[in-house]
Amino acid sequence: MKELWYVLGGMAVFFLGFSTFVYPSIEHKGGGYSSACVGECYEQLKINREISKQKAIELAAYNEANGIVVVEADPGEKLWGGCMGCHGVNGEGGLGPQLQGQTFDYISNRLITYKRRGTVGSQSNMMWSQASALSDQDITAVSRFISEKL
Ligand code: HEC
The missing domain is CATH 1.20.5 (Single alpha-helices involved in coiled-coils or other helix-helix interfaces)
Structure with a gap:
């Protein structure tokens, strides 16, 4: 029973010390955030x-x-950085189908379909999360980049 009082006493000293010395100095420094x-x-x-x-x-x-x-960086080129892991550096295809050689309309229509969780092929679910992260302007920019620069 004595040990319990030692523990409780120790805890009380700790909290007293913390609230008088440590806590005010944390507040003073704004916590670094x-x-x-x-x-x-x-x-x-x-x-x-x-x-x-x-x-x-x-x-x-x-x-x-x-x-x-x-020359301002092409926003489409930046977005393409997140696609080439699956579609190949030059859009030649890999885990995902070849995109090189496709038209602007073809690519943007597919992306809009995926963004709405529509199905194109058997692995469309892989593109749902990709397309949902793209805004309408992103879709235009990345489709333009793929159709004109790859
Ligand atoms: C995790 C791998 C992965 C990433 C990352 C990825 N894709 Fe895909 N993509 C796929 C797969 C797999 C398919 C085939 C989906 C299907 O069966 O409908 C596909 C299909 C497509 C299609 C339709 C092609 C066609 O001929 O039907 C387009 C367009 C496309 N992706 C564009 C993009 C763009 C743009 C990005 C980057 C913003 C991107 N993808 C990122 C895997 C990926």
Whole structure:
């Protein structure tokens, strides 16, 4: 019975120590989460955002002055990165069918069908999750990339 009191006493000391020393210092530091970025942290965040905005303006001015043309990455190409594991790097086919050589309409119609959980072949369920992650603009972008660049 004595041991029980030792344990309870130990626990009481622990909680007292935790709530007086440890807990207030956690709160003070905001726990290190960005959602708790207030006060000083928020001021710094605003400054950093201003600096990156300024840097982007400077870079654009530099590029213009030196005749550098920046080509924006094709959003369709980025999306294709998530498809080539199954359809082959150049759309030549693999686990999924060949897509190279298909038209824009063919590809986008298939993707719209999959997005609505429609069945095309026997493995359509594999494409349901893929297509459900694509917005309408994504479908247009990735279909254009496959039909024009592969
Ligand atoms: C996990 C493997 C996998 C991934 C990743 C994948 N696909 Fe597929 N895809 C398949 C399979 C398997 C089929 C055949 C489905 C069927 O039987 O209807 C298919 C079918 C298709 C078809 C129809 C082809 C035809 O001739 O009927 C299109 C279009 C397509 N995929 C586009 C894409 C695009 C675009 C992406 C990337 C956003 C993608 N897929 C990602 C496996 C995959």
